[in-house]
Amino acid sequence: MDVFRWEIILAVLGVVVPIAAALYEFVFVGRKRLGYRVQMDTTATDAVHSQYAGALQQLQDGDGTRLVDPSFVLLRVENNGATHIDNDDYAALPDDKVGIRVRFPGRRVAGMVVTELGDDFLRPCFGEDSGLSVRDGVIELPKVPLNRSAHYKVLAALERTGEEENGARAQFAPPEVVGGIKGGVGNGGIQETRSQTGTSWRAIALICFLVLVVLGQLAVSLGEDDTTAPLDCATGTLTITGSSAFKPVLQDATEAYRKTCPGAEFVIRTGAGSDGLETLDREGRKQGSSSPAHLAFTDGEKGEGHPRLLPRPIAFSLFALVVNEEAGVQDLSLGQIERIYAGDVTNWEQLGGNDLPIRLVGRAYASGTRRAFEQKVLGGVQEPAPTSDDCRNPGPGAVPGPVRCERGSTSGLLDAVERIPGALGYSALGEAAERRGLRLVSIGGHRAGPEEADHGAYPFWATEYAHTYGEPPADSLAAGFLRYLTNEVGKDIVRSHGHRPCGELRNPVLCRPTEQARPSLSPSVAPSPSSSPGGGGGRGVTGRQAGPPAGGTRDSVVRVAES
Known part of the structure; x- marks a missing residue:
């Protein structure tokens, strides 16, 4: 690999130079700094005579003598470094109380006062014995400890002492400030600072440098040959059917694949996993010996049948029980769930919730999510047959127990639970967590999460499989898209929707938790023997469903790519 590529060099410069500038400014140069700022230096005489001059025309010294060509200077002394300045930091003899001296060439100090303190606790620093004085026309300022950004101001009234040259007044020279600190910037002397009203030249220079770096990287990237597509890109149209629970992942993954490989198009139809397998098997038999451009996704294994379909584990999927928030429950044990679906519990008040009848909303017979629920949560017992179409009122001839209805898709089920008290x-889990009107129910005190499932504490999970009819060609869109789902980009998409890529598990081939034992029922929550004919703890669900109920899976084309 060519280490000295221009884009690498420019990227390194774009990072190193700002860091070096910041270290220089705030660590080395600006670590300890004492500064001053002349905020005002002006005469008190009028350039144009005015009747409103008042006291400014009558400024007098202490002995009553009027000041000659009076002027005012406002001086700000500040700590503009990165650390505080203590009394011992001043570059002066230990017995010298003065830290800073200010003289005004051509002028005499007629009066001086400290007008502003950055912090009120600085006031004792300017007491009678602090060293604050005016001696021989020089203002002496004491050794004042200053925290970061602390300051104080001194206002001086001055009069001219120099002679006029050729009848004209000479311009006042700026004040001379003498002082310093140990270990300060440069020789440690006090430095004049200026009020920053605009962008400093250092900041402008740094911005210009970064702009040049970006433009350089752009020029390098435009000059490279990027005409070749990624090796895994394939063209054509791929039809995807099956699990509606995995639909959000498929939508995002196909959209991202199309952006990388513009020649690829996708048609997504989701509903029940078993229906997707039937469609794939039917299309494969029509095609003959070659594999069709078709994939089917299921929540869990395909089961018996379809011997020509090859499964590939893609993700470890978590599922969750969802309840309308008005029910007033947050946690159910396995025994309580079994009693609900056995018909022994019909009102949430019986389980400590609100006084509301329980209404069960399930998936169609061919749904992989329903199969995972029956196997992992109900212990292999099938859900009861539907007794209602609107999920509110029981239909004619309904058996006693909670009203139960079915929906053909994940979104349809969530809509019903969110709407019906x-x-x-x-x-x-991923799609349920995005709904505001729902509450995720913990099972036996364990919430739906990867760690809970990995250790066998949370039982409601399934492996998401992608099925092909035979082995698709390596250069086909079906094979390329399956590889895309298992690479880094595809893993990020899978993970963003609450699933775990199989490659991140301890056994990617099996793609399941390390411990699979179904949690046992604790004695405190186990159902009573009288809740079922054989004392089976609520497992006695009668009326085993022999086939798909009325109103089976509803497939919908969620996006058909333009040809």
């Missing part, structure tokens, strides 16, 4: 359902 007392409703209970289940869905993929």
